[in-house]
Amino acid sequence: MREEDQLQQPLTPEELMHELRFKATELLLREEWQESVQVYTQFINLCQDQISVKSHQNHPDPDLLTKLQKSLCLALSNRAEALSRLRDLTGALKDCDQALEIESTHFKSLVCKGRILLSLNRYSMALDCFKTAVLDPQASGNLETLNGYVQKCKKLEFQSRTGAFDLSDWILSGFRGKSPELAEYTGPVQIKRSELSGRGLFATKNIDAGTLLLVTKAIATERGILSSEDSGENARLVMWKNFVDKVVDSATKCERTHHLISTLSSGEDEDKLEAPEMSLFRPGAEEIGELNEKLDKVKILNVLDVNSLVEDSVSAKVLGRNSDYYGVGLWVLASFINHSCNPNARRLHVGDHVLVHASRDVKAGEEITFAYFDMLSPLSKRNEMSKTWGFHCSCKRCKFEEEMCSKQEMKEIEIGLERGIDVGSAIFRLEEGMRRWMVRGRGKGYMRASFWAAYFEAYGSEKSATRWGRRIPAVDIVVDSVAEAVGCDERVLKVFMQAFKGNGVSLVDMEKSLKLGRGVHGKVVKKQQALRSLLDFGTHDA
Numbered sequence: 329m330r331e332e333d334q335l336q337q338p339l340t341p342e343e344l345m346h347e348l349r350f351k352a353t354e355l356l357l358r359e360e361w362q363e364s365v366q367v368y369t370q371f372i373n374l375c376q377d378q379i380s381v382k383s384h385q386n387h388p389d390p391d392l393l394t395k396l397q398k399s400l401c402l403a404l405s406n407r408a409e410a411l412s413r414l415r416d417l418t419g420a421l422k423d424c425d426q427a428l429e430i431e432s433t434h435f436k437s438l439v440c441k442g443r444i445l446l447s448l449n450r451y452s453m454a455l456d457c458f459k460t461a462v463l464d465p466q467a468s469g470n471l472e473t474l475n476g477y478v479q480k481c482k483k484l485e486f487q488s489r490t491g492a493f494d495l496s497d498w499i500l501s502g503f504r505g506k507s508p509e510l511a512e513y514t515g516p517v518q519i520k521r522s523e524l525s526g527r528g529l530f531a532t533k534n535i536d537a538g539t540l541l542l543v544t545k546a547i548a549t550e551r552g553i554l555s556s557e558d559s560g561e562n563a564r565l566v567m568w569k570n571f572v573d574k575v576v577d578s579a580t581k582c583e584r585t586h587h588l589i590s591t592l593s594s595g596e597d598e599d600k601l602e603a604p605e606m607s608l609f610r611p612g613a614e615e616i617g618e619l620n621e622k623l624d625k626v627k628i629l630n631v632l633d634v635n636s637l638v639e640d641s642v643s644a645k646v647l648g649r650n651s652d653y654y655g656v657g658l659w660v661l662a663s664f665i666n667h668s669c670n671p672n673a674r675r676l677h678v679g680d681h682v683l684v685h686a687s688r689d690v691k692a693g694e695e696i697t698f699a700y701f702d703m704l705s706p707l708s709k710r711n712e713m714s715k716t717w718g719f720h721c722s723c724k725r726c727k728f729e730e731e732m733c734s735k736q737e738m739k740e741i742e743i744g745l746e747r748g749i750d751v752g753s754a755i756f757r758l759e760e761g762m763r764r765w766m767v768r769g770r771g772k773g774y775m776r777a778s779f780w781a782a783y784f785e786a787y788g789s790e791k792s793a794t795r796w797g798r799r800i801p802a803v804d805i806v807v808d809s810v811a812e813a814v815g816c817d818e819r820v821l822k823v824f825m826q827a828f829k830g831n832g833v834s835l836v837d838m839e840k841s842l843k844l845g846r847g848v849h850g851k852v853v854k855k856q857q858a859l860r861s862l863l864d865f866g867t868h869d870a
């Protein structure tokens with residue numbers, strides 16, 4: 329036979345498989361994930377055909393069949409690796425499962441499956457994979473890494489079951505190194521219909537300030553530094569576009585993400601939306617079966633408009649990251665939390681996780697809320713801000729203040745402050761008014777929170793202190809009532825700390841500041857020393 333004829337001979341299935349396998353492995357080693365998936369897919373299809381053909385022969389060759397099954401198993405495992413790098417976790421998991429059906433202790437597939445399950449927060453299933461992998465002879469060269477995974481799974485499984493998180497050491501180290509690894513956690517909360525709007529998150533038992541309510545990882549985040557040129561508007565737009573692309577990509581590739589996003593409000597007919605089961609958010613939740621709702625890009629955009637959160641905001645603190653960073657993200661379970669101007673929760677951002685804790689004591693059945701915008705401002709300003717969010721706030725405080733602020737005297741105090749009247753005289757008038765109108769308990773806290781800027785200035789200025797002295801209430805009285813009504817806030821805590829710094833801190837004040845600190849930072853900062861280091865404010869700025 330001539331050489332050209334030989335070249336034109338079609339390849340036998342064995343030769344073709346050999347060629348495809350060689351090419352796919354090369355692409356995998358070059359980290360060309362997309363291309364390697366394509367070639368592995370051709371190989372897998374051909375290999376499956378061959379297995380079917382050979383096993384239907386009159387006298388199937390068992391050795392050949394075993395060899396083909398082994399090749400198929402390895403190819404599935406390698407395709408899973410490439411798919412997982414492309415964040416197609418659903419596809420990758422399916423490939424691992426198929427490979428493990430062929431060989432239940434296949435080392436590579438077990439490790440790949442364990443890693444995917446870990447990133448899907450299915451800690452105990454991931455632990456099973458790594459424990460089995462450790463027993464394999466191939467583990468000997470990777471024992472340290474595998475044991476690392478085993479320990480990590482154990483730690484995260486424990487955290488997610490008990491809610492025992494502690495950020496103290498990381499805080500005390502000055503946030504050195506990577507942010508700590510955190511599990512997802514669902515505390516004493518459930519989703520129910522809310523009187524505020526649509527669905528909301530509710531406490532299932534009495535909880536005290538600082539108690540951790542949930543920890544959840546972002547579907548996607550985008551961070552960057554905003555330039556001062558155009559007040560960061562261009563950078564913000566680019567970041568928003570990247571963020572949307574990331575969410576769309578995740579929703580396309582992962583069925584669970586797709587399903588989670590489809591439970592969120594897109595702003596329309598919120599009161600008709602169903603309250604999802606909490607089990608959906610618990611770590612270890614099974615993959616969702618058939619999805620009957622289509623999520624197109626427009627729907628995702630609307631969902632992000634309503635639900636995405638900015639990391640650094642009035643009710644949130646970002647730990648361990650440069651404050652110049654602007655970050656936006658989507659945290660699904662936290663998205664069920666409505667806004668209130670008398671909130672009872674705050675957020676801490678650590679890496680891609682958000683930790684939500686009670687900022688004051690909460691009763692069983694009470695709705696969990698945090699502030700979407702600054703609640704230490706008067707009703708008129710808050711109304712403007714809620715308008716930009718596309719809703720009219722219907723919280724208890726707004727309802728209370730709607731009545732109060734219709735009084736002529738209240739209007740005069742607000743206008744007076746805007747025109748720069750002495751803050752002490754405004755506070756004096758407000759306190760006198762509250763006495764005459766018989767405003768009690770939380771009502772007082774609401775009003776003081778509304779005029780917080782005036783109290784802040786008065787307590788920060790020696791001139792005001794000398795002039796108004798005992799005619800305006802003492803700092804601790806105002807701080808207590810504001811914290812009780814609208815939850816602990818960093819600025820309120822700062823005023824408290826500053827007032828007592830000059831006079832030397834007594835034990836009682838220190839106790840009080842630590843309690844306020846727990847409301848602001850949460851009980852996840854367990855060591856007092858760590859909390860103190862967060863409370864050690866040097867300045868008296870707003």
Ligand SMILES: C[S@@+](CC[C@H](N)C(=O)[O-])C[C@H]1O[C@@H](n2cnc3c(N)ncnc32)[C@H](O)[C@@H]1O
Nearest residue numbers: 524525526527593635663664666667719721722
């Ligand atoms: C992040 S979602 C909160 C969960 C939402 N209620 C749901 O059912 O999915 C934000 C949306 O909830 C509604 N909302 C939140 N707080 C509110 C409030 N205090 N008063 C009225 N509507 C509120 C607004 O429609 C807002 O766009």
